[in-house]
Amino acid sequence: MKTNYEVRYASHPDDAKKYDTARIRRDFLIETLFVGDEVNMVYSMYDRMVVGGAMPVGEELKLEAIDPLKAAFFTSRREIGVFNVGNGSGKVKVGDEVFTLGYKEALYIGRGDRDIIFCSDDAANPAMFYFNSTTAHKEYPCMKVTKADAVVAHMGSLEMSNERDINKMLVSQVVPTCQLQMGMTELAPGSVWNTMPAHVHSRRMEAYFYFEVPQEQAVCHFMGEVNETRHIWMKGNQAVLSPEWSIHSAAATHNYTFIWGMGGENLDYGDQDFSRITDLK
Ligand SMILES: O=C(O)C(=O)C[C@H](O)C(=O)CO
Numbered sequence: 279m280k281t282n283y284e285v286r287y288a289s290h291p292d293d294a295k296k297y298d299t300a301r302i303r304r305d306f307l308i309e310t311l312f313v314g315d316e317v318n319m320v321y322s323m324y325d326r327m328v329v330g331g332a333m334p335v336g337e338e339l340k341l342e343a344i345d346p347l348k349a350a351f352f353t354s355r356r357e358i359g360v361f362n363v364g365n366g367s368g369k370v371k372v373g374d375e376v377f378t379l380g381y382k383e384a385l386y387i388g389r390g391d392r393d394i395i396f397c398s399d400d401a402a403n404p405a406m407f408y409f410n411s412t413t414a415h416k417e418y419p420c421m422k423v424t425k426a427d428a429v430v431a432h433m434g435s436l437e438m439s440n441e442r443d444i445n446k447m448l449v450s451q452v453v454p455t456c457q458l459q460m461g462m463t464e465l466a467p468g469s470v471w472n473t474m475p476a477h478v479h480s481r482r483m484e485a486y487f488y489f490e491v492p493q494e495q496a497v498c499h500f501m502g503e504v505n506e507t508r509h510i511w512m513k514g515n516q517a518v519l520s521p522e523w524s525i526h527s528a529a530a531t532h533n534y535t536f537i538w539g540m541g542g543e544n545l546d547y548g549d550q551d552f553s554r555i556t557d558l559k
């Protein structure tokens with residue numbers, strides 16, 4: 279198995295508005311998360327969130343305590359949210375506990391000193407584990423969460439091209455966490471916009487992972503300040519970092535599903551500062 283990681287620094291909005299396309303992509307877009315028998319991670323300085331992917335095929339993959347953590351175990355001082363975005367089911371072993379995750383099922387892993395291992399049930403149909411991790415001050419129990427447990431917000435309409443279900447899965451109403459909040463938003467056929475009207479929540483940074491995007495289609499992620507927006511074209515199975523000062527919205531050339539994850543000051547999903555659509559520049 280191979281573990282790759284990269285450290286990404288945080289930026290000031292006054293600096294970020296001068297970035298060209300290549301620099302925006304280098305700092306915010308995470309292009310490669312899933313490679314067979316590899317764990318790939320970005321350690322971001324936005325609230326020290328780690329965004330990663332593990333794709334076990336022929337081997338079990340151990341989640342290494344990468345050097346920037348300076349810890350004996352990955353979760354010595356961290357919590358993790360994991361979603362299986364691969365078609366095949368797989369297992370996450372957390373010390374002596376074993377959790378089987380089917381497609382779009384999630385697991386909360388609380389802080390604690392023990393190994394975390396990812397494996398697929400069928401190498402011909404591997405699981406793909408997408409994860410977000412934030413620092414944690416307290417141990418909370420591990421808990422598997424499915425869409426049946428989620429707080430679901432049905433939002434938007436086909437007329438506005440934004441009909442979608444926001445499945446709030448690893449959120450404070452469902453599972454106790456230190457600062458991590460995660461969920462999965464599914465767009466209805468014919469709908470392409472998420473998070474419009476756009477919002478900012480300076481209490482929390484956010485990371486977005488897009489999947490169920492057909493091979494020849496693409497997602498256009500919008501970021502930046504309300505009066506100074508930028509965009510990043512993304513493919514499926516890619517993630518993007520959203521700074522606490524930035525809007526985060528997207529439209530695509532097809533409907534899609536995405537996983538959002540937040541870390542930061544509070545656990546209040548609804549604490550968002552919305553901007554008027556007509557104020558965006
Ligand atoms: O479709 C949406 O709108 C979302 O899913 C928004 C995210 O949940 C979000 O940005 C949470 O802060």
Ligand SMILES: [Zn+2]
Pocket residue numbers: 477479484526550
């Ligand atoms: Zn948000």
